[in-house]
Amino acid sequence: MAKEVLAKENIQLNVSFKNKEEAIRYTGGILVDRGYVEPSYVDKMLEREELTSTYMGNFVAIPHGTEDAKEKVKETGLSVVTVPEGVDFGDGNIVKILIGIAGKGDEHLEILSKIAIVLSEEENIQSILDANSEEEIIRIFNEVN
Numbered sequence: 527m528a529k530e531v532l533a534k535e536n537i538q539l540n541v542s543f544k545n546k547e548e549a550i551r552y553t554g555g556i557l558v559d560r561g562y563v564e565p566s567y568v569d570k571m572l573e574r575e576e577l578t579s580t581y582m583g584n585f586v587a588i589p590h591g592t593e594d595a596k597e598k599v600k601e602t603g604l605s606v607v608t609v610p611e612g613v614d615f616g617d618g619n620i621v622k623i624l625i626g627i628a629g630k631g632d633e634h635l636e637i638l639s640k641i642a643i644v645l646s647e648e649e650n651i652q653s654i655l656d657a658n659s660e661e662e663i664i665r666i667f668n669e670v671n
Contacts, residue, residue: 562603570595
């Protein structure tokens with residue numbers, strides 16, 4: 527049976543990071559630890575960030591691997607990390623919500639569109655940041671699962 531795309535164990539609340547690389551490694555590490563991706567996928571997430579920032583606006587970044595990282599994905603999955611103090615993603619862009627994505631085949635495109643719908647509502651951003659439990663985050667993203 528396939529894993530849940532967003533399980534409670536994929537969510538970490540109120541984390542702090544020194545820099546963008548540490549934040550991306552942590553977000554990707556959840557996907558590695560939970561068996562969604564091979565460890566080398568995290569390097570591909572950092573490579574993607576070098577090519578173009580995964581900062582999306584509204585305090586959100588969606589780190590994911592490069593196109594050639596697909597073979598490193600075992601299962602489609604998401605990780606969600608909240609960073610109340612924020613982490614600098616460069617150019618004055620502060621990220622408070624990181625959403626790591628690993629998609630089998632083209633599944634990431636469908637997931638990205640669902641995430642975009644959730645995150646387009648500013649009150650959802652605030653709800654994610656205010657969440658006191660993993661269950662609250664899952665409720666907000668329940669369309670993605």
